[in-house]
Each structure stands twice: as structure tokens, then as C-alpha cells.
Amino acid sequence: QVQLVESGGGVVQAGGSLRLSCAASGRTFSSYAMGWFRQAPGKEREFVAAVSRSGSHTNYADNMKDRCTISRDNAKNTVYVQMNSLKPEDTAVYYCAAKNGAGYYHTDSLQYNYDYWGQGTQVTVSS
Numbered sequence: 001q002v003q004l005v006e007s008g009g010g011v012v013q014a015g016g017s018l019r020l021s022c023a024a025s026g027r028t029f030s031s032y033a034m035g036w037f038r039q040a041p042g043k044e045r046e047f048v049a050a051v052s053r054s055g056s057h058t059n060y061a062d063n064m065k066d067r068c069t070i071s072r073d074n075a076k077n078t079v080y081v082q083m084n085s086l087k088p089e090d091t092a093v094y095y096c097a098a099k100n101g102a103g104y105y106h107t108d109s110l111q112y113n114y115d116y117w118g119q120g121t122q123v124t125v126s127s
Contacts, residue, residue, distance in 0.1 A: 001026070001116070002025055002026045002032060002116050004022050004023070004025075004096050004097070004098060004116055004118035005022065006021065006094065006095065006096050006118045006119065007020070007022075007121060009122045011124045011125075012086055013125070014087055014126065017083060018083050018123060019081070020080065020081045020094055020121060021079075021080050022036075022078065022080075022096030023077060023078050024077045024079070025077070029077040031053065032102065032116075033050065033052055033053055034050065034097070034098055034099070035047070035050040035096070035097045035098075035107075035108060035111075036048040036049045036050070036079075036081045036094060036097075037094070037096075037097060038093065038123075039095070040091060040093075041092075043092075045111055047061050047109040048060070048064055048068065048070075048094070049064060049068055049081055050107040051070045051071065052102070052103075052105045052107050053102060053103075054104050055071065055074065057105045057106070058070050058107060059107040067084050067085045067086075068082065068083050068084070081094075083123075086123075087125060088126070088127045090123060091124050091125050092122075093123075094121050094122075094123050095117055095120045096117075097114035097115075097116065097117045097118070098114060098116040099114045100115045100116075
């Protein structure tokens with residue numbers, strides 16, 4: 001089992017940047033494929049980005065791929081997402097998630113395939 005704690009959210013002006021972090025407990029972090037998702041008020045949770053266990057393979061939502069970079073540091077048990085050129089529509093609670101049993105180069109954009117979730121961190125983009 002793994003516990004996930006997100007940080008780095010806050011209020012930023014449109015056009016600004018934020019780097020979110022997700023720290024995982026346990027010694028088997030590299031066993032999990034990781035993903036970032038977000039949920040805006042009144043909307044369903046949606047995929048943002050995913051990274052493989054190795055860190056070598058990534059996958060992005062179409063509306064984020066030019067503005068977003070996901071990475072991981074297995075030595076620090078942490079996954080990051082760097083978001084640039086933020087827009088008011090990026091306002092949401094951002095969650096990280098871990099998928100157990102994934103292939104070494106596997107990424108997954110489907111939230112239902114993830115096994116563990118953090119509590120989320122709020123990102124608010126002001127216009």
C-alpha cells in the first residue's frame with residue numbers, strides 16, 4: 001500500500017506557472033505508474049498527465065500537453081507536474097494517483113485503473 005500527499009497548489013495569475021509535487025510513502029514507489037488528475041467544481045475528474053514506473057514514458061491530456069511536464073524521482077519517492085501558461089479554466093483540485101502492477105514503461109490515462117489517490121491540492125488561476 002502507498003500513501004500519497006500532494007503539495008504545491010495555490011493561487012496564481014493567468015499565464016503563470018506552478019509545480020505540484022506528490023510524495024509517496026513506502027519503499028516500493030518505483031513499482032507504481034503514476035498519474036495526475038484534476039476536478040473542477042461541477043465537473044467530473046479528468047486526466048492531466050501520467051508517467052511510467054521508469055519515468056521514461058509520459059502521456060498527457062490533449063489540452064495540457066503543450067503546457068505541462070510530468071516527471072518522477074524514484075529516489076525521493078516523488079512525482080511532479082510542472083504547469084505553465086496557466087488559464088482560469090485550469091482551476092481545479094489536482095490529485096495524484098498510483099497504479100500498482102503496471103508494466104515498466106506503461107502509462108495510463110484512465111482514472112479507474114488507479115489504485116491509490118492523494119487528498120488533492122487546490123489550484124486557482126485568477127484572470
